[in-house]
Amino acid sequence: MDNRNLLLAVVLSALLILGWETGLRYFYPEAAMTSQQSEQARRAETVAAPAATTVAGNLGGDGAARKVDLRTSLGGGNRVVIDTPRIAGSINLVGARIDDITLKNYRETVKKNSGPVRLFAPEGTPGQYFAEFGFVAGGQRQPSNLLWQADGTRLTPTTPVTLTRTDAAGITYAIRFAIDANYMITASQSVSNAGAGAAVIQPFALIKRTSTTATVDQYISHSGPVGVFGDTLWDPHSYDELAEIGNETPAGAPDWLGFTDQYWLSALVPGDGRGNVKVENAGFRALGGSLFRTDLLYSPVTVPAGATMTQNTRLYAGAKDSRILDSYEDGGISNFGLAISWGWFWFFEKPILWLLxxxxxxxxxxxxxxxxxxxxxxxxxxxxxxxxxxxxxxxxxxxxxxxxxxxxxxxxxxxxxxxxxxxxxxxxxxxxxxxxxxxxxxxxxxxxxxxxxxxxxxxxxxxxxxxxxxxxxxxxxxxxxxxxxxxxxxxxxxxxxxxxxxxxxxxxxxxxxxxxxxxxxxxxxxxxxxxxxxxxxxxxxxxxxxxxxxxxxxxxxxxxxxxxxxxxxxxxxxxxxxxxxxx
Incomplete structure (x- = not known):
């Protein structure tokens, strides 16, 4: 009898060992992250991106971008340098895009000669990931290839930069970028109507990225679309699930929304981050292949001749440092610290982190x-x-x-x-x-x-x-x-x-x-x-x-x-x- 029990114990133990890797990849798949990312990238290269659908307010324009080399794209000129204690990068004057951000305090690998972590990269590059700010005028989104004029060459915590352009109707559009010493950029989008008649304007902001550079969504650490809507955390979908759904508009007023990785976050914060700004659309969509986007389109505002309007949007692009995220939450952004997937036991985990x-x-x-x-x-x-x-x-x-x-x-x-x-x-x-x-x-x-x-x-x-x-x-x-x-x-x-x-x-x-x-x-x-x-x-x-x-x-x-x-x-x-x- 004892021998049979021992044999049964050995067989069960062997099954546990052999089946462990499968279970580990399901619940804690970070050990297999690299291979899964490579497979995801391979699949993305073989899937042709379909024509993107148009969201409310005609915020479309997401056809397949021409593939470009990162160095070539960043060396093409028409850029405003970004330089802060924590990040380096540039703003692309073509399209008013923030598409170049590296994190000074973090290396790509453990090797000391490894370069800094690259978060944002221009459209068409293998790691494309960027934020764009613009306007919808008369129900039509202004093209993303328009060239803006800058009043400065460097965006730093002490030197904001304003981008401007004027259309044929005499309406001047301006985007004033300011940045703090951490990872928050404030974009003040304003319109001055010097034309003969009133204009209907909708400022917008978006983040577009490829999922091929994303970390794997896992039970213990979410990777994918995330946000707080109506003061409630929203993070139910991975990229694969969003691709199957097509698009998702969470219920409730948006406090903030964006994309999260294991250690990094990009997020748009409308107004003061308390869900009290009128928006027409705030959600997420799959654009085909490995491309995804989050949209923030404000409600239409009629700007009479001779009048102006301004809308503030903040962009967080950086590391998920709990102290920094909590400081922004203390400053008014609703539940911003929940960008880290603490879960139900946050009250136990945060003291352990503090003690460490x-x-x-x-x-x-x-x-x-x-x-x-x-x-x-x-x-x-x-x-x-x-x-x-x-x-x-x-x-x-x-x-x-x-x-x-x-x-x-x-x-x-x-x-x-x-x-x-x-x-x-x-x-x-x-x-x-x-x-x-x-x-x-x-x-x-x-x-x-x-x-x-x-x-x-x-x-x-x-x-x-x-x-x-x-x-x-x-x-x-x-x-x-x-x-x-x-x-x-x-x-x-x-x-x-x-x-x-x-x-x-x-x-x-x-x-x-x-x-x-x-x-x-x-x-x-x-x-x-x-x-x-x-x-x-x-x-x-x-x-x-x-x-x-x-x-x-x-x-x-x-x-x-x-x-x-x-x-x-x-x-x-x-x-x-x-x-x-x-x-």
């Missing part, structure tokens, strides 16, 4: 900060662990009486349970208290995992030796001798690194110190569980494995200490192990 930042400020290394965070958490849970061990000791003391009850009422299961519960009550024993520390660790573990995935502070943060990015899996693998052999280990459960091995060993040590289970099948499962977890956890972020390894080591130390305080528990445990070895 604080500890990192003290030690200067996020890996060490994770270790210190683990010490703090285990220290807070130590009183609970003490109670758990005391309960385990009490359980050991009443086991002879439990066996007596089980034997006496073996034919009456209901009476047996009643007598056992009465025994627990009389002896003040709680059989579940030993599980409490583990149950408490589950939300901590999940919250830390989300912080490691979502917090941009973790991106490309090194620890020591070969660990160059705490938010990525362990790059060293046993199968290529930790990089000594010149071949790449396939993604999945075979990619076992030193951290995963340490996790398995430390988990085995914690199981060894636990009281022996009475059930032989449980013993067998406990024996192989550490090694199953070693395979399961290998693709997770290195920072998470460092947390768990440290937690296991602290558990071993804690259990050794508590055994010294409860010698009867250690003696009973050793007796059971000796009996099992003889049997």
């Amino acid at each position: 930042r604080t500890l990192n400020g003290l030690v200067g290394n996020f890996g060490v900060a994770i270790i210190l965070l683990t010490v703090v958490i285990r220290g807070l849970m130590f009183p609970i662990a003490q109670k758990g061990f005391a309960s385990m000791a009490a359980m050991k003391a009443v086991q002879p009486r439990m066996k007596e009850i089980q034997e006496r009422f073996k034919d009456d299961k209901q009476r047996q349970q009643q007598e056992i519960m009465q025994l627990y009550k009389d002896e003040k024993v709680n059989p579940l208290s030993g599980c409490l520390p583990m149950l408490i660790q589950i939300p901590v573990f999940f919250a830390l995992y989300k912080v490691l995935v979502l917090a941009i502070e973790m991106r490309h943060e090194p620890f020591a030796l070969w660990i160059k990015d705490l938010s990525a899996p362990d790059p060293a693998h046993i199968l290529n001798l930790f990089g000594l052999l010149d071949f790449t280990v396939p993604a999945g459960f075979l990619a076992i690194g030193p951290l995963a091995v340490l996790l398995g060993i430390t988990m085995w040590l914690t199981f060894r110190l636990n009281p022996s289970a009475m059930d032989p099948v449980q013993k067998q499962m406990f024996a192989i569980m550490p090694w199953i977890l070693m395979f399961v956890m290998a693709p997770f972020a290195a920072g998470l494995l460092i947390y768990w390894i440290t937690s296991n080591l602290l558990t071993v130390a804690q259990q050794s200490y508590l055994y010294s305080k409860h010698p009867q528990l250690r003696a009973a445990n050793e007796a059971e192990k000796l009996k099992a070895a003889k049997g």
Whole structure:
């Protein structure tokens, strides 16, 4: 019977290991992100983009763009330089487009000579992604190839730039761009009507991008269209889902809307960001192939001859730094901090991030900060662990009486349970208290995992030796001798690194110190569980494995200490192990 149970346990464990990669890609697919992005790009090249449909107010004009080289496009002139402490780039005077933004504080890869992250790129380039500001006059969108005149050559936090043009009817259109020291650009779109009659004007703003450069939409971190409408977060669709739907206009007044990646955000903020501006259309649409767009079209305004009108729109284009996003939310933009996919447990995740930042400020290394965070958490849970061990000791003391009850009422299961519960009550024993520390660790573990995935502070943060990015899996693998052999280990459960091995060993040590289970099948499962977890956890972020390894080591130390305080528990445990070895 025991052999059959052992065989069943081994088969189930093998199925778990073999099926883990599929489940991981479904719930946490960041480990497979690169390959999926490459496949998405390949598919996009083979799909011809159909003619774009026209949205309300004739805000169309999205036929397939001519493919151009990035360097050629940016070197063509007619540009206003953007230069702030955090971003660099330029505004294209053709079309009043912000189509060139790089983030100074973030590198594309962990390599020190890697260039800065490019967020925006001109239309027609492989990574096209840009914002455009313009006007609809008399129900017709003005062409996107019009050349604007600028009153300056550099947009900085202290030097705004105004773009102007005048049409044949004597109407002057102006877009004044101002930028702060972070990632927010304010576009003030104004019209001065010097013509003979009234003009019906609708300012608009849009963001257009390709999804081939997007991160993968996943359970724990949304990538795709996002916004807050009617003070409620809206983020139900991935790019593939939006492509199937065609277009989506969320219900409620728009507070802000745009596109989000794991670490980056582009968003349009109408007015003051509180949904009190009249708009005709605010939504998202698929343009065919891999192209998508979000539109913000304001309601028509009649501008009499000799009159003017102005509409303000802000554009956020930068990193999803929670402190910066929260500061804009505090400044009035409704729920702007929800651009980060904190989820329901934000109240638990944000304090963990704050503590990690604080500890990192003290030690200067996020890996060490994770270790210190683990010490703090285990220290807070130590009183609970003490109670758990005391309960385990009490359980050991009443086991002879439990066996007596089980034997006496073996034919009456209901009476047996009643007598056992009465025994627990009389002896003040709680059989579940030993599980409490583990149950408490589950939300901590999940919250830390989300912080490691979502917090941009973790991106490309090194620890020591070969660990160059705490938010990525362990790059060293046993199968290529930790990089000594010149071949790449396939993604999945075979990619076992030193951290995963340490996790398995430390988990085995914690199981060894636990009281022996009475059930032989449980013993067998406990024996192989550490090694199953070693395979399961290998693709997770290195920072998470460092947390768990440290937690296991602290558990071993804690259990050794508590055994010294409860010698009867250690003696009973050793007796059971000796009996099992003889049997």
